[in-house]
Amino acid sequence: MNGTPDDSTHHDRVELAYPVVLADVREAVRVSLGAARWWRVLRRVAYGTAVLALLIAALELLLPGAKETGTVVEMTALGVAVVAVLHLTGWAVARAFHRAARAQGGEAGVVVDAESVRWTSREADAVIRWALLPRYVETDRLFVLLTPRSTGSGFAYLPKHGLADPDGADRLRALLDRHSRRL
Known part of the structure; x- marks a missing residue:
């Protein structure tokens, strides 16, 4: 040994920096x-x-007899509102998370190694060990690290644009x- 780190040390540590x-x-x-079961059930x-709701509105319009326009309007509004709230929930969660992350400095430095993932910003420092991040999903832009199913739907993300090396x-x-484990 000549005292220099071997090549495996280089492969057991990846650094990212990103806004x-x-x-x-x-x-x-x-x-x-x-990835959360509860969200899939809620969506269904x-x-x-x-x-x-929309079926009730359509039946009210199509069945013979006096038309209850109030029922048609209410059921149509309910159908649209439920879907709108579902889609706005994800957007609202993302906005809140983004505001909180920006308040910590807006720039993140991350070190991923054999022990954990460590995020550092101007105002915060967080370390999460692998036991709390047993699952991940890769997208075109990100690696999204997920908490165990038993703990809910916590996550952390590592954007590919934050990687320095090709x-x-x-x-x-x-x-x-x-x-x-990759999902």
Whole structure:
């Protein structure tokens, strides 16, 4: 040994630096919600409610007899409102998360290694060990790290535009594969 770090040390550590961007946060929230069972159930209930409400409105219009325009308007409004609230929920969560991240400095530095993922900003420093991030999803823009199903739908994200090295995404993917499970 000559005292220099071996090549495996280089592959067991990936660094990122990036500005907090709303588009990244929105995508991470979308992925996180999509991986949560409770969100999938809620979506089915919401769409089912919307379909049922619109079906009631259509039946009111199509069936013979006196038309209850109030029922038609109410059921149509209910169907549209349920779907709108469903879509606005993800947007609102992303906006709130983005505002909180921007308040911490707006720029993030991240070190991913064999022990944990560490985020540093002007106002905050957070370390999350792999046991709390056992799952991940890769998108075209991000690696979204997810908490265990038993803890809800927590997430963290690592944008690919924050990687300095051209082979950074491959090295990060390999590191994530060693410590987390790809969904």
